[in-house]
Amino acid sequence: MHNYNVFALQQFILHIKGAHVHEMCMHSMMMTYHIIHISTCNINLRLIRLIYFSVHHFYITTCYIHCSTYSRGKEFRTAFQEIHTLKAYFPSVPFAALSGTLTTEQLRTIPSALGLHKPVIIEENPDRPNIFLEVKKKPQADSTVDQYEGIYITECDKLFESPSAYPVTLMYLPLEWCAEASSYCEEKFGGQVALTDCRYGVIFSRQDKVVLDELTNDLKKDTPRVRLVFCTSAVGMGFNAPNISHVIHGKPPRNLSDYFQEIGRAGRSGQAAKATLYYSPRDIASNVPGLKPDIVAYCKTEGCLRETILANYGFSKPASAPTGCNCCSNCKHSCECDSCLLEAVQIMDLASNGT
Ligand SMILES: [Zn+2]
């Protein structure tokens, strides 16, 4: 089982993009392997068996395991549970399982779920050093309405003031708030503008295909026109927008694995990026359905956020990882670099002038 970092995995996926089952050849000194890649969401065991029996060669069967294997829909879970039968059909075929985000708990349980006996595990630290991690408590507000409004209004106003300088931003919000945020932007920009001129957009599972294609194609450009995208967690795994430099969450997702996977959309070209998570006490209350303790701990910790995420995958912060104000909002608090000390003095001056 391979626990690739996101870049390595992205490179692999680029090789096999497109259909749900792919075949490619890998030449070694001794023989040619035909590699069948299976996207777990759409596994078709009958098709795989057909391919196997029609071409008489060795195969490596590969399977990309998403971090949230167990939290996806019923269809996905059913497909995943069937993969182990491949080992029964083809016991001698080498089998590689790939993931960008496997927690230590998943690493312990998934090999047996796949029917793998004593697999060789190759791991790489999944740290994304170019992403600055930030947790913010939502501003005190009388209602949920004000809490979300405070977040998207600030961003939309910044976008309006300077669209070209605004970093390409993906903002995760509940569906109803995606609609509210989009309406606010529309009003701010003076009413409805043509799809091909619009600076913002919304991605959700039932978005119109024409709108979705326009958005995703634009976001793949070197300098996208669209700078602010409101989205739900339904944004697909294949969504690839290398210029995203800021991922904002209006509320915590259900667990830390989902969070890490979702912020992985930032900084994919290696550019400096930021991941901001907003939370309120209500968002992380013990009665929120499906909420895992790991994401609650991430919101509450006063320790290093990078350490907290990496510990979830059984890793610690590498020596090469950013430190102080380049690492996370918690490390920034105790940073004593010249720029942070100057910032602290300026804040103190402002406070004393105000009194
Ligand atoms: Zn840190």
Ligand SMILES: [Zn+2]
């Ligand atoms: Zn600093």
